[in-house]
Amino acid sequence: MPIKKLMALNRGEIAIRILRAANELKIRTVAVYSEEDRLSLHRFKADEAYLIGEGKGPVQAYLDVEGIVALAKERGVDAIHPGYGFLSENPALPRACAAAGITFIGPSADLLDLLGDKTAARKLAQKAGLPVVPGTEEPVTQRDDAQSIADKIGYPLMVKAAFGGGGRGMRVVQNAQGLQAGLQEARAEAGAAFGNDAVFLERFIRRARHIEVQILADQHANVLHLHERDCSVQRRNQKVVEVAPAVNLDPKVRAGLCKAAVALARESKYYSAATVEFLVDAESGEYYFIEVNPRVQVEHTVTEMVTGIDIVQSQIQIAQGFALHGAEMNLPHQDAILLHGYALQCRVTTEDPANGFLPDYGKIQTYRSPAGFGIRLDGASAYGGAVITPYYDSLLVKVTAWGREFPQACRRMDRCLREFRIRGVKTNIPFLTNVVNHERFQAGGVTTSFLAETPELFQFAPLQDRATRLLNYLGEIIVNGNPEVAGKPRPQSIRPAAIPAHIPGAPPAGTRQLLQQLGPDKFAEWTRAQKRLLITDTTFRDAHQSLMATRVRTYDMAAISNFVAHKLSNLYSLEMWGGATFDVALRFLLEDPWTRLQVLREAIPNICFQMLLRASNGVGYSAYPDNVVQAFIVEAAALGIDIFRVFDSLNWMPNMKLPIEAVRQTNKICEAAICYTGDLLDPQREKYPLQYYVRLARALSPSCHGSPGKSPNLQPLCWRA
Numbered sequence: 001m002p003i004k005k006l007m008a009l010n011r012g013e014i015a016i017r018i019l020r021a022a023n024e025l026k027i028r029t030v031a032v033y034s035e036e037d038r039l040s041l042h043r044f045k046a047d048e049a050y051l052i053g054e055g056k057g058p059v060q061a062y063l064d065v066e067g068i069v070a071l072a073k074e075r076g077v078d079a080i081h082p083g084y085g086f087l088s089e090n091p092a093l094p095r096a097c098a099a100a101g102i103t104f105i106g107p108s109a110d111l112l113d114l115l116g117d118k119t120a121a122r123k124l125a126q127k128a129g130l131p132v133v134p135g136t137e138e139p140v141t142q143r144d145d146a147q148s149i150a151d152k153i154g155y156p157l158m159v160k161a162a163f164g165g166g167g168r169g170m171r172v173v174q175n176a177q178g179l180q181a182g183l184q185e186a187r188a189e190a191g192a193a194f195g196n197d198a199v200f201l202e203r204f205i206r207r208a209r210h211i212e213v214q215i216l217a218d219q220h221a222n223v224l225h226l227h228e229r230d231c232s233v234q235r236r237n238q239k240v241v242e243v244a245p246a247v248n249l250d251p252k253v254r255a256g257l258c259k260a261a262v263a264l265a266r267e268s269k270y271y272s273a274a275t276v277e278f279l280v281d282a283e284s285g286e287y288y289f290i291e292v293n294p295r296v297q298v299e300h301t302v303t304e305m306v307t308g309i310d311i312v313q314s315q316i317q318i319a320q321g322f323a324l325h326g327a328e329m330n331l332p333h334q335d336a337i338l339l340h341g342y343a344l345q346c347r348v349t350t351e352d353p354a355n356g357f358l359p360d361y362g363k364i365q366t367y368r369s370p371a372g373f374g375i376r377l378d379g380a381s382a383y384g385g386a387v388i389t390p391y392y393d394s395l396l397v398k399v400t401a402w403g404r405e406f407p408q409a410c411r412r413m414d415r416c417l418r419e420f421r422i423r424g425v426k427t428n429i430p431f432l433t434n435v436v437n438h439e440r441f442q443a444g445g446v447t448t449s450f451l452a453e454t455p456e457l458f459q460f461a462p463l464q465d466r467a468t469r470l471l472n473y474l475g476e477i478i479v480n481g482n483p484e485v486a487g488k489p490r491p492q493s494i495r496p497a498a499i500p501a502h503i504p505g506a507p508p509a510g511t512r513q514l515l516q517q518l519g520p521d522k523f524a525e526w527t528r529a530q531k532r533l534l535i536t537d538t539t540f541r542d543a544h545q546s547l548m549a550t551r552v553r554t555y556d557m558a559a560i561s562n563f564v565a566h567k568l569s570n571l572y573s574l575e576m577w578g579g580a581t582f583d584v585a586l587r588f589l590l591e592d593p594w595t596r597l598q599v600l601r602e603a604i605p606n607i608c609f610q611m612l613l614r615a616s617n618g619v620g621y622s623a624y625p626d627n628v629v630q631a632f633i634v635e636a637a638a639l640g641i642d643i644f645r646v647f648d649s650l651n652w653m654p655n656m657k658l659p660i661e662a663v664r665q666t667n668k669i670c671e672a673a674i675c676y677t678g679d680l681l682d683p684q685r686e687k688y689p690l691q692y693y694v695r696l697a698r699a700l701s702p703s704c705h706g707s708p709g710k711s712p713n714l715q716p717l718c719w720r721a
Contacts, residue, residue: 135202247444601640
């Protein structure tokens with residue numbers, strides 16, 4: 001029977017997926033939404049949209065079979081697609097649809113009854129010749145029965161809900177002492193999730209791969225498998241990343257799984273889309289039937305990417321009575337369904353991986369999604385201004401990446417995840433990035449215990465979020481003003497500074513290349529041997545410190561750096577760091593002085609950079625531990641400082657010893673400076689005459705660059721308070 005108007009009885013990304021599939025088949029579409037979903041995008045993707053479940057709550061609104069079917073009949077809907085979750089596996093919906101003369105896009109109510117009962121499905125699998133995990137044939141209800149059955153099965157074992165899925169109502173029991181607690185927890189969770197707390201027991205396979213086979217079957221006894229998916233990357237029995245096809249799966253095992261899935265579909269006379277799930281023992285290669293999911297799966301996208309077959313459209317066409325290989329569907333026969341490359345799907349959620357994956361709620365301030373060849377996005381609640389509520393699952397967008405080889409698909413997914421910019425709520429993107437870049441994952445064959453065995457997946461670098469911080473700063477200044485200029489008259493006119501024209505090409509070689517060529521000792525000898533005046537330019541530090549309270553920004557320094565590198569290449573050095581530089585950059589300019597060093601070093605690669613180091617004070621105002629001073633010197637040298645001018649305000653030699661030694665170990669130049677005041681040539685000075693400072697210079701000489709006995713490589717004596 002042809003379908004003219006289809007209702008997507010779901011929300012979010014799967015509702016949009018259904019609406020798009022129907023639209024391409026020229027079918028008019030209807031969306032439904034709860035009061036809490038009134039701004040969800042799926043509402044606006046349909047030709048018609050209606051509010052459901054008034055007064056019933058956010059979840060119950062989508063579970064109101066009677067009310068929804070009555071609405072569908074009233075609005076002339078002749079087909080309902082349930083998607084996944086909610087009513088997708090509830091036999092009451094197809095029965096209500098049949099009574100109202102509406103086509104249910106999915107299997108019959110009897111099939112849902114059969115396959116939704118895991119015990120009945122287990123018996124069906126055995127009848128079809130599928131191996132099953134050793135365990136109970138009937139739900140366990142008595143405490144004493146559970147104990148005796150568990151003793152026969154052996155530990156570890158799994159307590160599983162007899163109805164439902166999605167990882168809920170499942171507990172691993174390691175020993176007899178934990179059985180009762182596991183039973184109690186699994187029953188409570190199953191009862192709350194599925195309305196039935198029946199459970200059964202089965203052997204737990206320690207190193208298992210979770211492999212599922214995608215089935216398409218029509219109402220004319222035609223059955224196809226679309227190969228397998230690997231869903232082994234799981235957290236608390238919930239799938240996190242899915243891959244198609246399974247990487248490094250034994251071809252014999254692959255063929256056996258697909259054959260078994262088709263056999264089960266034929267035995268049950270199944271029609272529509274379904275997934276037959278297996279556990280594969282990673283050590284022995286043996287596989288066991290788990291369950292059938294008689295609906296479209298969240299991860300169906302990866303199968304579509306590698307086979308080119310639209311699973312959701314196929315469901316709609318099967319429900320209309322079309323044959324798989326007929327003119328309308330025109331699907332290839334089994335031997336012609338080929339695999340093209342690899343695809344993996346990551347579920348981006350609003351969960352905080354650094355806080356136990358606690359769901360985060362709030363308003364998305366910024367949303368920028370990735371794109372590009374081989375990337376597919378399925379989302380509905382991801383856009384700037386969207387409000388993430390606690391009423392539904394935390395899925396934000398499904399990302400599917402394709403590649404000819406699996407490592408290529410992983411690299412593409414990594415690039416895609418890094419392109420996301422989501423601000424306002426936490427996401428699990430840092431965790432997903434760690435997973436797809438892990439060498440074990442890319443090698444293929446990880447088991448369901450991969451996350452538990454790999455703690456480094458949960459180590460995350462903090463996000464910088466520079467754009468949001470900049471916008472917040474600008475907003476603060478615009479609204480409240482800049483406290484640095486509060487109360488000061490605004491200049492009537494600001495004359496723009498003339499910026500020198502950019503000079504292309506590399507600048508001439510300078511003292512930095514000479515230092516790299518000669519090394520620090522010979523460079524010091526070269527310095528002392530020069531008859532000409534060697535000039536240190538202080539524009540980047542002392543000059544604006546004295547004239548402008550060190551308020552010149554990195555941006556302004558960078559504007560003239562190209563000119564300095566080319567036109568002042570014969571300078572001895574550029575002094576560009578010191579205590580005030582750090583202090584003002586951090587506290588007043590709100591800049592990173594380390595970033596300044598990197599920017600200027602890149603722009604001026606040919607002239608030695610020089611800094612003033614306050615011995616044990618570094619660039620601060622108090623004494624720091626030795627290892628802090630040493631680490632600072634090492635990092636500064638690595639990022640571009642060539643000459644360290646070390647001084648102590650009291651000329652205390654022991655305080656200068658450690659930084660001098662640290663500088664020498666970096667193969668950079670150490671200049672020791674002496675602080676003095678007054679007229680050194682005044683013969684009336686008794687306490688600190690010229691000879692006092694000469695003795696200090698001689699004491700410092702062996703520590704600095706240059707041969708002992710010769711004049712030390714000292715900065716000319718300077719005034720220091």
